[in-house]
Amino acid sequence: MTGILIVVLIVVAAVLYAQSRRSIESTGDERGLPAELRGARLAHAEETFRSEAQRVVARLDRAYELAGELVLVEFKTRSASVAYRDDIIELSVQRVALQDERKVPVSRVAWVITQDSATGRRTPHRVTLLDTAEVQALRTRYLAIEAGIEPDPRPARSMNQCLHCGHRAVCHGR
Secondary structure: OHHHHHHHHHHHHHHHHHHHHHHHHHHOOOOOOHHHHOOEEEEEEEEEEOOOOOOOOOEEEEEEEOOOOOEEEHHHEEEOOOOOHHHOOOOOOOOHHHHHHHHOOOOOEEEEEEEEEEEEOOOEEEEEEOHHHHHHHHHHHHHHOOOOOOOOOOOOOOOEEEEEEEOOHHHOOO
């Protein structure tokens, strides 16, 4: 009798363990997502898109289908739980490229999910993306700076950004 009880306990423990693993695996991708995206269909993950019309290329982290349009999500690991202007620009370029290549509506609302580099805690930040004309203006300005046409490029707001920028020499060696 004791042997049967032990076998039953082992089977129950194995079933509970398997269920908990499935639960963890199914919510792992959704960890940190805002409530409105939980349960939404993952449409794209880690894919590259191109806009021939706007001449931009972007690799996105995630795009979820929600209410007939795609919503972009960008994951960032950093010590500060904040969405930066660079994140908004990156997501805006992704929006233009995805929308142009796939001919599908992409929301101007997107999410930056920051993961604390020390604790692993994820926090969603709702952002409003730039429109296509604003993305094109940024691209035009970037090309002018790169070509040396822009007379006085403004350095980044953060010295840390400048230190890691491939175009630092154009900004007077800052």
